[in-house]
Amino acid sequence: MADWLTPTVKAAGIERALKAGQVLFRTSHRTAGFYEVMTGIVRLLRVDQAGREVVLHVATGGETLAEASLFAPTYHCDAIATTDAVVRLYPKAIVLAEFERNSKAAQAFMAMLARQVMHLRTRLEQRNIHSARDRVLHYLTLNAGEDTRTVMVPGTLKDLAAELGLTHEALYRTLADLATAGEIERFKSKIRLAKLRV
């Protein structure tokens, strides 16, 4: 997953603990580099003229943050810890120098970004599906494993509901309906799509 993280870069990572509400960086601050969220939740936002927060993104464990800051002199939004959190800073100069020297690392980084773009587009497409039923089916179909039928559910169903953009109630109901309709089978942390009806 993080094969762009060469030993050099990894060694340069600087961990930092944040209290809930603490500011990681603000708009127009000079960019230090980009971050990886290790634990907790960090949100990216802008503040509009009326002082309201306009949220750009909510990052949780494992996600990277502000990749674009590698190529910009200043940050373009604020980053604030929503919960207590631990982040790791990858200093811009070191990362860029590594990419210059090591084109394999650069390629791996590009590949990671390209995969993210792909994945995000897919999730966006998913949100165009209005029916909860179809949205869940879309997700299951796309995330079915080797046998093209079994999906491992990562984390709780509540988390899944959030990823799908549904309330957890709606997800529970939809799964229950699909199960009684015989379209899926449910297991502890797996869901299996019914055999295709031809």
Place this chain on the structure above:
Amino acid sequence: MADWLTPTVKAAGIERALKAGQVLFRTSHRTAGFYEVMTGIVRLLRVDQAGREVVLHVATGGETLAEASLFAPTYHCDAIATTDAVVRLYPKAIVLAEFERNSKAAQAFMAMLARQVMHLRTRLEQRNIHSARDRVLHYLTLNAGEDTRTVMVPGTLKDLAAELGLTHEALYRTLADLATAGEIERFKSKIRLAKLRV
């Protein structure tokens, strides 16, 4: 916008016209490179066990397609023209060689991908907002220009509705409501947010 497109790469671009319904590439085909959609609409999709299309993305003019294919031996989805379309192929070998030789170009490409990631995350965040009113306001606030109040509307309001994930009726109504509430002013192809009320 396309500053990663060095003359070398640009010269290597191969245009190709597609009829509606024509296949550009299929899953497991060997990757030739990635594409830019010049005109028309191309959709990326997978086919599930029951033979149904599962759409991953719908690309239109100016968008790039299958960036991740640069780093993979085979395509992981099908690409089919929805309308008559013209695409431009940037051959993998040439692009990668250029990135190896020209680290500025590589950096520009990374920067482009990073910006895309940022933008897609923002759009995804936007879709988490359920109320049409708040979603429109979120969009307007984030896209306000220099003066932080005026938004140029690209294309028709119908297009905007699609980008926002609303029906055009819902958007028209919401804009009308916001206008009568005095929260926005509407012009030919501009919308201005009302002054902040403190």
Place this chain on the structure above:
DNA sequence: CGGCGTTTTGAGAGAGCTCAACATCGGTGG
């Protein structure tokens, strides 16, 4: 002038959201 697409407004229905109650499970501490 006659079409075609966008913009606008109306009315109705359905689907998911909200609020609420309860079950279940895992962990914690007495």
Place this chain on the structure above:
DNA sequence: CCACCGATGTTGAGCTCTCTCAAAACGCCG
């Protein structure tokens, strides 16, 4: 070992909001 507690999982009922279907006004271009 059991009682307690919090978070997840589940089901119910009502409501709101957007979608859908419909129709008409408007603007643009041939």
